[in-house]
Amino acid sequence: MNTLNPILVQFLYRSAIESLPDKYREVYRFIERKEDELEMEAVNENHFIQLINEKSPFQEAASYFSLDLQAIKDIMTEAQSVIDKKIVDRCKQIKWVDMSAVKDTNGTSLKEWTYVFVS
Numbered sequence: 001m002n003t004l005n006p007i008l009v010q011f012l013y014r015s016a017i018e019s020l021p022d023k024y025r026e027v028y029r030f031i032e033r034k035e036d037e038l039e040m041e042a043v044n045e046n047h048f049i050q051l052i053n054e055k056s057p058f059q060e061a062a063s064y065f066s067l068d069l070q071a072i073k074d075i076m077t078e079a080q081s082v083i084d085k086k087i088v089d090r091c092k093q094i095k096w097v098d099m100s101a102v103k104d105t106n107g108t109s110l111k112e113w114t115y116v117f118v119s
Helices: 006-018 022-041 043-054 057-064 071-091
Strands: 095-097 115-117
Touching: 006 022, 006 071, 022 043, 022 057, 022 071, 057 071
Parallel strands: none
Antiparallel strands: 095 115
């Protein structure tokens, strides 16, 4: 796979999350939000790992959604699998079009523009 623009990757990622079934999307977003909060609180990588162990987002999700920890892990594993597959599938559909020889109505070259079509 070609290297993709990080903005495009984030778009594909958000789009894949939005396509998850409601329950999976809610759990995934909850855990992602808790991890982001811990990341902001952490002063370094080791501190982040310590916070993840002390304030487990998975355990918090289990409590919040009234599910056992294994059910939360299964949901997250399945959700991540679906997200990864959707991103790979969408990346395969991306078509890069070389516009370097095209000119606009004023005769100005469009070579600075890159177009990406995602179907």
